[in-house]
Amino acid sequence: MPSFTLRGVTISFPFTPYQCQNDYMSKVIECLQNHFKDTISARKIAERLKGDEMFPETSLASWGTAATDGEGTTYYTDIPKIIYASRTHSQLSQVINELKSTSYRPKMCVLGSRDQMCVNPEVMRQESNQLKIHMSKAKVASRSCIYYNNLDEKSTEKELVNSIMDMEDLVKAGVKHRVCPYFLSRSLKTQADIIFMPYNYLLDVKSRRAQNIDLKGAVVIFDEAHNVERMCEESTSFDLTPYDLTSAIEVVNTVLMEQAKEATSGEAIADNFASGSLNSEILLDLEAVIDSYDVSSEKGLTKPGSFIFELFQRANLTYNTKGAMTDALEQITGYSIGKTGIFMNTGGLQKLVDILQVHIHKDTSSSYKKKTDIWASSSSKKQGNILSYWCFSPGFSMQDLVRQGVRSIILTSGTLSPLLSFTAEMQIPFPVTLENTHVIQRDQIFVSVLTLAAWFPTDSWCSSPRIL
Numbered sequence: 001m002p003s004f005t006l007r008g009v010t011i012s013f014p015f016t017p018y019q020c021q022n023d024y025m026s027k028v029i030e031c032l033q034n035h036f037k038d039t040i041s042a043r044k045i046a047e048r049l050k051g052d053e054m055f056p057e058t059s060l061a062s063w064g065t066a067a068t069d070g071e072g073t074t075y076y077t078d079i080p081k082i083i084y085a086s087r088t089h090s091q092l093s094q095v096i097n098e099l100k101s102t103s104y105r106p107k108m109c110v111l112g113s114r115d116q117m118c119v120n121p122e123v124m125r126q127e128s129n130q131l132k133i134h135m136s137k138a139k140v141a142s143r144s145c146i147y148y149n150n151l152d153e154k155s156t157e158k159e160l161v162n163s164i165m166d167m168e169d170l171v172k173a174g175v176k177h178r179v180c181p182y183f184l185s186r187s188l189k190t191q192a193d194i195i196f197m198p199y200n201y202l203l204d205v206k207s208r209r210a211q212n213i214d215l216k217g218a219v220v221i222f223d224e225a226h227n228v229e230r231m232c233e234e235s236t237s238f239d240l241t242p243y244d245l246t247s248a249i250e251v252v253n254t255v256l257m258e259q260a261k262e263a264t265s266g267e268a269i270a271d272n273f274a275s276g277s278l279n280s281e282i283l284l285d286l287e288a289v290i291d292s293y294d295v296s297s298e299k300g301l302t303k304p305g306s307f308i309f310e311l312f313q314r315a316n317l318t319y320n321t322k323g324a325m326t327d328a329l330e331q332i333t334g335y336s337i338g339k340t341g342i343f344m345n346t347g348g349l350q351k352l353v354d355i356l357q358v359h360i361h362k363d364t365s366s367s368y369k370k371k372t373d374i375w376a377s378s379s380s381k382k383q384g385n386i387l388s389y390w391c392f393s394p395g396f397s398m399q400d401l402v403r404q405g406v407r408s409i410i411l412t413s414g415t416l417s418p419l420l421s422f423t424a425e426m427q428i429p430f431p432v433t434l435e436n437t438h439v440i441q442r443d444q445i446f447v448s449v450l451t452l453a454a455w456f457p458t459d460s461w462c463s464s465p466r467i468l
Helices: 019-033 040-047 089-100 129-142 166-178 181-189 204-208 224-236 244-266 280-291 307-314 319-335 349-354 395-403 419-426
Strands: 003-006 009-012 067-069 072-074 082-086 108-110 194-198 218-222 237-242 301-303 358-362 385-389 407-412
Touching: 003 019, 019 407, 067 129, 089 108, 089 194, 129 237, 166 181, 224 395, 224 419, 237 419, 244 319, 280 307, 280 385, 307 358, 395 407, 395 419
Parallel strands: 082 194, 082 218, 108 194, 218 407
Antiparallel strands: 003 009, 067 072, 237 385, 301 358, 358 385
16 A cells, blocks of 8 residues: 655555545644644654554554653653544444555444344344333343343454454444444443544433543544534434423333332332432423413524523422432333333433523424324323423534543534634634645536437337437
């Protein structure tokens, strides 16, 4: 493969790059070099090594012991992990396939959800994704899944650790080696040099915590970044419908009734929710507060973002009680695993801190869950007000990423121009930018308009005239 040097860094490329590719790689290197916060610069390291590997036998994730600078020893920060995010797993698969065609073989992993990566036959037979997730969690907790139980033994096999695999490859390898792909990817993440994941794993606070993603010192790359604005807004917005509240109330009441029966029969109670911070009254109060606003206009009732605190305080939901509330919801959700007809939608309540805009409007939708839905019930078809929390600024999520201590954020796409308006929406500084030229040169294009066509008689094998 051709090798060349840009800004003191030797690069191996699958083919001779176009000029626009050279410009792009040069800007990426500039971005990383200008933000190397330590006593020895990346450019100086590259100059000293003259294109050689720094530690040929050591993965990038374990770098950081020392480098010689003159007569003394200069210490520097570990080489950061690279987090590569795109909108869908199919787009990530394309990038991973391109990585396979290069000479680079970094340690990598791709993150996905349980329902995408579970290979347990019993779990996969379930029709609902939510039921798959709940059953998977139950099997892991009881250690009744052979694929999960094999994780410690199989996670050190070279074929699994050193291979470059997209999600499809990882699932196939999990079936072949009888190991859980979901937990294997989480295990590989700790030693990976580059981690591939969808946007929402980074932008959604809940997903980021669930995946235990540490962004401190990481280089974050958003591919197809023209989708980032919408994803940032969606990740911090939600609608709390009457169905959400009513179904949650039903779950709480059902669980508490079951616990009361267990107490009456003398059985041991695994979790005592009745004495906890959550009962159906607080949810009933929240439902009453939302419905107490008169929404006579079709346009609804619009309030500023700070109104959210006033509304929830009326239902005794404050910053001090929020933690206990969400903990209780998670306990009840876990208790109801595998019980038909019991489901809790806690998404809205777990995003209270992220709301920037509040909008309450009448629920005129007829798209309620039908009776055939295993989670639905006739009592959940109640009309009322919808509480909508809408974020209109993608900069909110991007600023949150910066607060996590990321080293660099790189947004790349073929359709970001004009950059001025895009960067203004992101509300974070971009000291290094590039609006690249097209890979196709002017002398490679021929454009013409056919003003006259020759018509031929209909052939025996063709029922319509042809145009040449």
